[in-house]
Amino acid sequence: MIIHVLQLGVGNVGRALVGQILSERAELKSRRNLEIVFCGLFNVNTGAFSTAGLTADQINSFPDSAGHEDPATAIAQMPKPFVVVDATSSAATLPLLQSALRRGGAAVLANKKPLAGLQSDFDALMRAGKNRLYFETTVGAGLPIISTLRDLIITGDKIERMTGCFSGTLGYIFSEIEAGRPYSQAVSAAKAHGYTEPDPRDDLSGIDVMRKVIILARLTGRRLEPDTVTLEGIFPDSMAKLSVDEFMSKIPKLDEEFEARSCNAKAQGNVLRYTASVTPKSCVVKLEAVPKNSDIGSLNGPDNIVVIQTERYHDNPLIIKGPGAGANVTAAGVFADIIKAAEVLRD
Ligand SMILES: NC(=O)c1ccc[n+]([C@@H]2O[C@H](COP(=O)([O-])OP(=O)(O)OC[C@H]3O[C@@H](n4cnc5c(N)ncnc54)[C@H](OP(=O)(O)O)[C@@H]3O)[C@@H](O)[C@H]2O)c1
Numbered sequence: 001m002i003i004h005v006l007q008l009g010v011g012n013v014g015r016a017l018v019g020q021i022l023s024e025r026a027e028l029k030s031r032r033n034l035e036i037v038f039c040g041l042f043n044v045n046t047g048a049f050s051t052a053g054l055t056a057d058q059i060n061s062f063p064d065s066a067g068h069e070d071p072a073t074a075i076a077q078m079p080k081p082f083v084v085v086d087a088t089s090s091a092a093t094l095p096l097l098q099s100a101l102r103r104g105g106a107a108v109l110a111n112k113k114p115l116a117g118l119q120s121d122f123d124a125l126m127r128a129g130k131n132r133l134y135f136e137t138t139v140g141a142g143l144p145i146i147s148t149l150r151d152l153i154i155t156g157d158k159i160e161r162m163t164g165c166f167s168g169t170l171g172y173i174f175s176e177i178e179a180g181r182p183y184s185q186a187v188s189a190a191k192a193h194g195y196t197e198p199d200p201r202d203d204l205s206g207i208d209v210m211r212k213v214i215i216l217a218r219l220t221g222r223r224l225e226p227d228t229v230t231l232e233g234i235f236p237d238s239m240a241k242l243s244v245d246e247f248m249s250k251i252p253k254l255d256e257e258f259e260a261r262s263c264n265a266k267a268q269g270n271v272l273r274y275t276a277s278v279t280p281k282s283c284v285v286k287l288e289a290v291p292k293n294s295d296i297g298s299l300n301g302p303d304n305i306v307v308i309q310t311e312r313y314h315d316n317p318l319i320i321k322g323p324g325a326g327a328n329v330t331a332a333g334v335f336a337d338i339i340k341a342a343e344v345l346r347d
Pocket residue numbers: 008009010011012013014042043044045087088089090092093110111112137138140141324325326327330
């Protein structure tokens with residue numbers, strides 16, 4: 001079987017994905033009788049597209065030798081069966097995904113934004129996608145959080161509470177603060193290591209974690225709009241409009257507050273963790289003190305964790321823990337979703 005792929009976004013994750021697919025292509029063909037053909041690669045205002053499949057040279061030299069193809073036109077011409085991969089970080093891909101699904105294609109997303117905006121957009125995607133919409137890596141990157149949750153739900157389990165840490169960046173920062181480092185130095189180190197977005201406020205606002213919580217909550221059947229999530233960022237609103245350089249120069253004034261919070265937590269056997277929780281009635285994203293010896297309190301560095309308490313896993317909750325970011329593990333999760341989508345389209 002041939003599966004045609006059109007990929008939106010060839011950045012960190014997208015580039016790693018292309019590399020993984022190219023190196024596994026022969027193996028997939030011989031072992032699973034599955035041939036992956038890249039028909040389109042797109043970044044902002046750049047695209048390479050061919051219904052016959054891009055050449056190795058076009059793929060490897062993307063975006064340097066790409067033209068200005070229009071992704072909407074390309075999706076309308078994609079040979080079937082096909083998968084559209086969204087490895088962008090843009091909300092603008094939503095109509096493209098919808099039109100791919102309406103044409104009978106599958107969609108695989110690493111990008112949270114199309115799923116975490118308005119409830120009506122999520123509903124429309126799910127309706128158009130049916131069993132052709134995959135987004136495992138939008139929460140916990142390569143960790144099997146969404147597939148586990150879906151399996152629990154389709155077999156009739158009742159989700160009582162999901163609590164976790166879903167930001168590798170904030171995990172790193174609060175592990176550093178726990179080790180005695182001032183907040184400003186922990187943020188600067190996270191930025192220097194490349195753990196933060198170019199503007200660290202994109203992480204410190206908690207909005208990225210909020211998007212993950214919205215996706216998890218919606219999978220459990222909750223209907224909610226983003227503004228109903230209780231969200232506590234970890235910098236004051238008054239610093240929201242500063243330039244990145246101004247922000248970085250002013251954060252030492254927050255050191256005292258975080259040191260006091262960390263010391264108070266420590267005095268009670270607790271540590272600070274940036275947590276998210278989903279229950280049938282609430283979605284909360286906040287900084288909180290948790291017991292040091294708890295599953296969440298013992299999490300270290302940029303790892304992610306989710307503790308899922310259900311009717312069946314009530315006394316001893318199900319826990320998934322491990323690296324929750326990184327281009328390679330994320331790309332591998334997207335790759336696995338593409339193969340699952342191909343198997344569904346094959347039937
Ligand atoms: N990195 C991780 O560890 C990780 C883990 C889980 C999920 N994710 C998610 O995976 C996605 C990609 O992450 P990344 O780290 O690869 O980001 P990135 O390096 O910033 O790459 C994003 C790419 O998307 C392209 N793009 C943006 N808007 C587009 C549009 N409307 N149409 C086509 N292409 C567009 C950008 O093109 P230009 O270069 O032209 O701007 C860029 O090449 C994000 O949604 C992220 O949240 C990442």
